[in-house]
Amino acid sequence: MSGVAAIVLAAGTASRMGGRHKLLAEFGGEPQARRAARAALDAGARPVVVVTGHRHAEIAACLDGLSVSVARNPDFAAGMAGSLKVGLAALPGEAVSGVLVVLADMPLVTAAHMAALVAAFEAAEGRAVVRATAGGVAGNPVVLPAALFPALSSLRGDRGAREAIRLSGLPVVSVEIGAAALADADTPEAVETLGGVLRG
Secondary structure (H helix, E strand, O other), rough: HHHHHHHEOOOOOOOOOOOOHHHHHEEOOHHHHHHHHHHHOOOOOOOOOEEEEEHHHHHHOOOOOOOEEEEEEOOOHHHHHHHHHHHHHOOOOOOEEEEEEOOOOOOOOHHHHHHHHHHHHHHOOOEEEEEEOOOOEEEEEEEEEEEHHHHOOOOOOOOOOHHHHHOOOOEEEEEOOOHOOOOOOOOOOHHHHHHEEEOO
């Protein structure tokens, strides 16, 4: 079976941050955008595409030295669906069995969590959606099979993949990773609570 790619969604406006950028906040001395991309690489995803938008140049700069490609979403304010489509379009021509979709503002998600999701996807022979859960509550990241790519490429607005998953009828496999699946650093207070330091 062909491998699993990753799309790291790092394009959002960070509208609740009061002018600071959550993805430039440092966790363990590393900007969160870089931390998320590196975790995807460490989990074995190939290729890894980071979708940028808001403050593109700064996010792209913090990825220097990582074996990732950067795809800019010029319409990032329209919502997550557009960024997912940009990420899919940036994948190289060779086939992959699925894509690990990573929200870049979730600092508790580790490479080990991502690797567990990919392992569950491979155990399902690439024919299921695999999602992270916290106490049974659906969260992120998620692995989406290649069979969903056409439907995902037609999404609009901020709907994400949920509707496409529902309409596909594909089985959904849950992987429990605890609080990491729901903990996002989307306010200054959340960044600090989760152990981060605001930088820019």
